Amino acid sequence: MPDVNSPGTPGHDIAGPVPFRARGFTPRTVPGAALATLLGIVALWQAGASAGLIATQFLPPPASILRALYQLAASGELWRHLGASLQRLAVGWTLGTVCGVALGFAVGLSSWLRSPGMAVVSALFPIPKIALVPLFIIWFGIGEGSKVATLAFGVFFPTVINTAAGVDAVSRNLMRMGQAFGLSRAAILCKIVLPGALPAILSGFRVTTGIAIILLVAAEMIGAERGIGAFVLQAGNLYDTDNLLAGIVVLSLLGLLVAWALGQLERALLGWR
Amino acid sequence: MNGSSVRLSVCGVVHRYDSLPVLDGIDLVAEAGRVLVLIGPSGCGKSTLLGIMGGLIAPTAGTVRMAGHVAPDCLNPLTPVFQDFALLPWRSVAGNVSLVLEGRLPRRERAARVAEVLALTGLSEFARAWPKQLSGGMRQRVGIARALAVRPACLLMDEPLSALDAQTRALLLDEFAGLIERAGTTTVYVTHNLQEAVRLGHRVAVLSRRPGRVRDVMEIDRPIGGRDVSDLGLLAIERQLWEMIRGDAAAAEREPIHA
Numbered sequence: 001m002p003d004v005n006s007p008g009t010p011g012h013d014i015a016g017p018v019p020f021r022a023r024g025f026t027p028r029t030v031p032g033a034a035l036a037t038l039l040g041i042v043a044l045w046q047a048g049a050s051a052g053l054i055a056t057q058f059l060p061p062p063a064s065i066l067r068a069l070y071q072l073a074a075s076g077e078l079w080r081h082l083g084a085s086l087q088r089l090a091v092g093w094t095l096g097t098v099c100g101v102a103l104g105f106a107v108g109l110s111s112w113l114r115s116p117g118m119a120v121v122s123a124l125f126p127i128p129k130i131a132l133v134p135l136f137i138i139w140f141g142i143g144e145g146s147k148v149a150t151l152a153f154g155v156f157f158p159t160v161i162n163t164a165a166g167v168d169a170v171s172r173n174l175m176r177m178g179q180a181f182g183l184s185r186a187a188i189l190c191k192i193v194l195p196g197a198l199p200a201i202l203s204g205f206r207v208t209t210g211i212a213i214i215l216l217v218a219a220e221m222i223g224a225e226r227g228i229g230a231f232v233l234q235a236g237n238l239y240d241t242d243n244l245l246a247g248i249v250v251l252s253l254l255g256l257l258v259a260w261a262l263g264q265l266e267r268a269l270l271g272w273r
Numbered sequence: 274m275n276g277s278s279v280r281l282s283v284c285g286v287v288h289r290y291d292s293l294p295v296l297d298g299i300d301l302v303a304e305a306g307r308v309l310v311l312i313g314p315s316g317c318g319k320s321t322l323l324g325i326m327g328g329l330i331a332p333t334a335g336t337v338r339m340a341g342h343v344a345p346d347c348l349n350p351l352t353p354v355f356q357d358f359a360l361l362p363w364r365s366v367a368g369n370v371s372l373v374l375e376g377r378l379p380r381r382e383r384a385a386r387v388a389e390v391l392a393l394t395g396l397s398e399f400a401r402a403w404p405k406q407l408s409g410g411m412r413q414r415v416g417i418a419r420a421l422a423v424r425p426a427c428l429l430m431d432e433p434l435s436a437l438d439a440q441t442r443a444l445l446l447d448e449f450a451g452l453i454e455r456a457g458t459t460t461v462y463v464t465h466n467l468q469e470a471v472r473l474g475h476r477v478a479v480l481s482r483r484p485g486r487v488r489d490v491m492e493i494d495r496p497i498g499g500r501d502v503s504d505l506g507l508l509a510i511e512r513q514l515w516e517m518i519r520g521d522a523a524a525a526e527r528e529p530i531h532a
Contacts, residue, residue, distance in 0.1 A: 195363045
């Protein structure tokens with residue numbers, strides 16, 4: 001087969017079919033591959049434990065974790081912890097998101113707020129939010145306030161950054177179009193800027209829900225009686241690895257559920273893409 | 274006729290981008306119900322002048338005045354048609370047209386007007402299509418339909434055909450001519466294409482290279498509807514226009530680009 005990419009070879013003859021050179025760089029989703037991979041890992045893990053290759057006191061097999069999960073669900077303990085966590089997650093994430101989207105829009109659209117807003121966000125965003133938990137406990141008490149504040153604070157900054165980037169990405173020409181047709185400022189915001197920034201805002205939600213779950217667990221490990229984080233900590237203190245991993249599985253499922261819900265939301269709102 | 278009759282006068286307009294002079298002492302009139310075409314070499318400030326005429330760019334000096342009668346059903350006297358169409362990709366064809374009527378017309382009247390302009394521009398079958406599903410020519414039809422939906426007193430068209438291929442351009446040019454003539458709307462049309470200029474313009478204003486000044490204004494005294502670009506008279510005017518801008522176009526082409 002001739003090498004069509006060798007122009008450096010002087011004066012050589014060339015003959016034969018032109019080779020196809022545009023292979024690759026087009027990854028496709030293989031249906032079922034994701035589930036098969038996860039099931040394969042779980043099967044290997046179970047097989048390793050059954051064969052005695054994995055020390056089950058440190059890493060219990062999937063069957064034991066499933067059993068623990070079932071018992072937790074049947075006794076109602078799982079729902080008590082999960083309910084408390086979901087409540088904190090919903091309140092903290094919503095608070096951080098609403099404030100973050102509002103400031104993101106302000107930063108994206110206002111010359112007055114752009115520089116000061118981004119300066120504050122840039123200064124505060126890199127602070128590990130977990131380090132602020134003790135401060136929030138001093139400010140808001142050991143109860144729900146400090147936990148919700150930790151989540152909201154952690155969600156707020158990436159939301160501001162994503163929303164401002166989304167607003168920046170909306171073509172100014174579309175906004176000029178709105179102005180040239182005499183649309184009100186509110187109509188331009190609601191019908192042009194918001195839908196235009198929505199892809200960036202929604203992709204930011206994927207990041208912020210992940211951050212919220214991480215911060216939720218961290219916050220619940222300090223001074224909480226209920227919540228998946230508190231449950232995982234208690235199980236760890238008791239060397240109860242079955243329940244500890246059951247709690248982690250619940251967190252993983254929670255993450256998957258949130259990602260699925262966001263996927264559905266994107267499909268519903270961004271069908272035009 | 275759409276009932277509106279507006280004259281647009283540009284008086285002593287000067288414009289600079291920072292220290293870069295773009296327009297210098299422009300005096301020009303777009304007569305009511307007539308098509309004024311602005312031509313000139315690249316970078317001469319044609320689009321800037323159109324933006325100033327439409328109130329989208331504040332001139333450094335000078336004024337633009339509007340005078341005449343605006344019909345009661347006109348929702349936006351000065352209405353643009355954009356080179357890049359400026360369609361909302363998250364709205365259907367009908368949704369894009371409806372956008373400029375929302376909050377201004379009751380739902381039923383709005384739907385009727387959308388249907389009317391979509392039929393006028395040959396888009397009725399594509400009312401539910403997304404802009405991404407349409408060709409460039411069809412997208413520009415949506416831009417035209419949106420502009421016509423507000424029953425404008427003056428259309429401001431910024432190189433509306435320049436993003437399209439030659440065949441689509443020729444087809445749309447004839448359609449534009451028919452639509453503009455039937456509506457009798459005052460139109461300011463920016464182009465660098467001389468064929469478009471002689472096909473559509475009642476008056477063609479030739480701008481010099483930057484800073485743009487009005488070098489000449491040529492009258493073309495024949496009805497737009499009956500014009501044929503292969504007509505010898507029009508070809509002669511086209512050649513005359515080319516002779517006028519040729520030197521400037523060559524000089525402009527060698528100039529550095531100022532972002």
